Amino acid sequence: MAARSPKTSIFTTMRLGIWAKVVKLSLCAVFRNKAPHPPKGNLNLPSFKPPLGGWGLFLLATFTGVFLLNYLDSPTEKPVAATERVKQQFSHDLAKFRDLIETRFLPLAEHSTSSDSLKTAFLACRRAYKKLEPFAEYYFPATTRLVNGPPLPEIEAEDNRISEPGGLQVIEELLFPTFDPNRRSDLIREIKKLRRELLRYADFGNDTALTDAHVFDALRLQIFRIITLGISGFDTPRCQTALPEAAASLGGLSTYVSFYSTNTPGFRRLIQLLENSETHLNRASDFNTFDRFQFITTVANPLTTHMLAFQQQRNIQPFNELRALRTDAKTLFDTNAFNPDFYAPTVAMRTNPAKVLLGKKLFSDPILSVGNNSASGGKRSCASCHQPANAFTDGLPKNATLSGRGFVRRNTPTLLNAALQNAQFYDLRAQTLENQASEVIQNVDEMHGSLEYAARTLQQNSRYRAWFKKAFPILRDSIEPFHIQNALAAYERSLVRLNSRFDRAMREQFHGTGKPLLSAEERLGFNLFMGKAKCGTCHFLPLFNGTVPPVFTQTESEVIGVPVRPNRRQIDPDPGRYALFRLDPLKYSFKTPTVRNAAQTSPYMHNGAYQTLEEVLEFYNQGGGRGLGIVLENQTLPAEKLDLTTSEKSALLAFLKTLSDAK
Structure with a gap:
């Protein structure tokens, strides 16, 4: 009403x-x-x-x-539209947030000697921000990074620019675990910076063309954000208030949904689900023991499903636009929730079945390693290193060069789900799969081929000409290099595998016998992955790679301090992204890969240093390179030990094996 x-x-x-x-x-x-x-x-x-x-x-x-x-x-004025009420509510919550900073938090920072009082005021500010988060993230992503972004420098590598972080997470590091009075000036400065950034949100009411579809889009994305980032402690690594903050956010969502109230069972059910979700999180007694598996399957998934249904009942259709996460996905675990064509460089380069079939043939054809002056040409195809039988890896720390005199620079990564990231290679140097194919084919050590030569040769083959014509109906007279690149990329985009035993369990499917698909130990492993072990703060649910949810447009790299060999106090000399961009935070920085199918893709890390998953888990348990004693000031992985018990490491290993879906 x-x-x-x-x-x-x-x-x-x-x-x-x-x-x-x-x-x-x-x-x-x-x-x-x-x-x-x-x-x-x-x-x-x-x-x-x-x-x-x-x-x-x-x-x-x-x-x-x-x-x-x-x-x-009969009102003398028209009833206030739901979208206007949304704007008014956002403005109200923003004013409350700013007032908390101005009248409570900042004065305490300037004068108080009580660490507890400062922490209490800070946590009140965090909860107030969570009411703003759905629309702040949706409409002001750049500003929001300075309000609640990671406490790490923002690196714009192509522009050779580093921006200092700011906001709530930076302030959190100044207050937790204890406040150092000697850093009071730093605290005051950061609070004032935060206060200035909030002024940018004030434009929401006047300058935002808000529609009902935008509102529901933002609300559903917020629930996905809570599932993937909120309950993992992604933005609360020290204060550990992830669960009550997620509850506060859901309470805010209830307010926004109430502006669309109808006297229908659908609306009442949606409000009930929101309230149940909030209650479920508020009742959680401990971050480390919280059952995230139960919360997602029995509370959050029904919530996102029903919110979409209610939206459609109100005739508010999801946006009809291409996204990585489809706009009509009921949950993050739908069988067809992700669309790899989102990462294709142009509309013309999106996938069709004929392209996939052509790309599969080219993938195994050594003709791509033949060049004009290549004496060793024709010996290697893409499948020589990315072997389908080995989850598209080769099982080696590093493969041999084409000449056989040495090794290639890095370990061969799996191509399964490689399409669901916005940059390729360990150093993220290729933005698309098309560029990735070109670099590998023309690399002297890997294939030493020539796309131009391959195109001319394939043009002479009548079968290939027919396959190319079918894949590219607007093909004119000749096969071009970009046709080869796009066909290979289309095949790789077909290698999305998101139907593991874990995925089916998240859809609440069961064995034919009626038994749960995951054992109690495997469920514990998932909860550890998303909680105490902190794996889920870098390997994001549900893709388990570094592509950041819920919009999945950015793929992250991390500095974790991989040694030359296990347990050695010597960093691997490969500089990672620093070789491309001479920015100090990028030294030894590498893409966060997927851990899906990890049981079939050993050895691990960019240098293949670890042969087993047990070794990998222990590396993280020790706190990465710094935990091993390597001096590495720019390590982004927390250096504190995780203190995982033997049984917890066993549970994590059991969970990782449920992500196998290589076939």
Whole structure:
């Protein structure tokens, strides 16, 4: 129901008063009683004889009252649209957030000696921000990075620029685990920076073209954000308040949804699910023991499913646009939730079945390693290193060069789900699979081929000409290098595998016997992955790679300090992204790969240093390179030990094996 304006509320009060007086006078007439307070003037009420009689006057007053109610009940102003109420609510929450900073947090930072008081005020600010987060992230992503972004420098490598971080996570590091009074000036400076950034949000009400579809889009993305980042502690690594903050966010969502209230079972069910989700999180007693598997499968997935259904019942259709996560995905674990064509460079380069078939043939054809002057050409295809039988890896720390005199620079990564990231190679140097194919084919050590030569050769083959023509209907006279690149990329985009035993369990499917698909140990492993072990803060659910949810447009790299060999206090000399961009934070920085199918893709890390998953888990348990004793100031992986027990490491290993889906 639309809210009434203050003016309408005044009229409502007036009309009720008028009607009450008329009815009261008419009742006096009915029972031939004197009015308790005779009106002033010439009217002498006791001798007044109504022409219609007492009952007639009563009926007349009643009909008049009904008329007045209907007339005055029609607002003098149009009902406030739901989108306008959304803007008003955002402005209200923003004002509350700013007031907390201005009147409570900043004064304490300037004068208080109580660490507990500072922490309490800070946590109140964090909860206030969570009410803003759905639309702040949706409409102001650049500003939001300085309000609640990671406490790491923002690197714009192509522009050779490093920007200092700011916001709540930076402040968190100043307060937790303890506040150092010697850093009071730093704390005050960061709070004032945060206060300035919030001014940018003030444009939301005036400058935002908000529609109902935008509102529901932002709300559903927020629930996905809670599932993937919120409950993992991604933005609360030190204060560990992820669960109550997620509850606060869901409470805010309930307010926004209420602006679309209808007297229907669908609306009541949606509100009930939101309230149940909030309650479930508020009742959680401990971050490390929280059952995230249960929360996602029994609470969050039904919530996102029902919110989409309610939206469609209101005839508010999801946006019809290409995204990595499809706009009509009911949950993050739908069988077809992700669209790899989102990462294709142009519309013309999106996938079709003929391209996939052609790309599969080219993938195994050594003709791509033949060049004009290549004496060793024709010996290697893409499948020589990315072997389908080995989850598209080769099982080697590093493969041999094409000449056989040495090794290639890095370990061969799996191509399974490689399409679901916005950059390729360990150093992220190729933005598309098309560019990745070109670099490998023309690399002297890997294939030493020539796309131009391959195109001319394939042009002479009648079968290939027919396959290319079918794959590219607008193909003119000749096969071009970009046709080869796009066909290979189309095949790789077909290698999305998101139907592992874990995925089916998240859809609440069961064995044919009716038994759960995951054991208690495997469920514990997932909960550790997303909680105490902190794996899920880099290998993001549900892709388990470094592509950041819920919009999946950015793929991250990390500095974890991989040694030359296990347990050695010597960093591997490969500089990673620093070789391309001479920015100090990028030294030894490498793409966060997927851990899906990890049980089939050993050895591990960019240098193949670790042969087993047990070794990998222990590396992280020790705190990465710095935990091993390597001096590495720019390590982005927390250096604190995880203190995982033997049984917890066993559970993590069991969980990782549920992600196998190589076939």
